[in-house]
Amino acid sequence: MTKIQFNQVDLFKALSNEARLKILYWLKDPTTHFDTKRQAIEEMNEVGVCVSLIRDKLEMNQSTTSQYLSTLQRAGLVEARRIGKWTYYKRNEQLIHELANFIETKL
């Protein structure tokens, strides 16, 4: 219920790249876009998708993938959670919703 706050320019910058848009789009429905043999369906839905899966799907190198994910994270569009060796990323649906709402009513 708390109003999320965000930096408009950083948000739009994060979104103005094809690869980062793809990642966000894939994470909207992870189980249809990522290999469910390599990561469990429930885990994808609950904690997010690990960097290796995103990297393979993106077909860019590990460094680029990691940097893009942290750009998305700094903008607030995704959240990261480390469990053991893995870092899982998932979308911040509330922020994306608020962004749509901002564009509709305030921009």
Place this chain on the structure above:
Amino acid sequence: MTKIQFNQVDLFKALSNEARLKILYWLKDPTTHFDTKRQAIEEMNEVGVCVSLIRDKLEMNQSTTSQYLSTLQRAGLVEARRIGKWTYYKRNEQLIHELANFIETKL
């Protein structure tokens, strides 16, 4: 009623700049943001706001202002109309609405 089509990356790039966001925001309600002694209220609402007024409010030079306006125009966010010496810019409300809708449902 026709579905507007747009390039997501170009749109987000156009929006990822403080000055261009300001212009868009001012053009949402031109008569409260621009000098109605220098341009008639009805004209602002109907054909848009001329570059000089935008330039003065933006406090950037003429060249920068003109370039930013054409960036917004190429992205489809504003429309330009030349009348005599002046070029008037106004928002493309439909595209902005479709963008909000896209973020809410597709992104």
Place this chain on the structure above:
DNA sequence: TTTACATATCGTAATATCGTGATATGATGA
């Protein structure tokens, strides 16, 4: 037709972003 005004375009230096390879960090297991 010259002059003035409004806007667009060109050329630019400074700065930011892109995507990479190399290296560092952090966790696990032998």
Place this chain on the structure above:
DNA sequence: TCATCATATCACGATATTACGATATGTAAA
């Protein structure tokens, strides 16, 4: 402890963006 795997960070060249001054274009008015 050491080796290995997953991820993050660093350094970098290539390319794009920023904002500007100078100049070109297009319109109208003297």
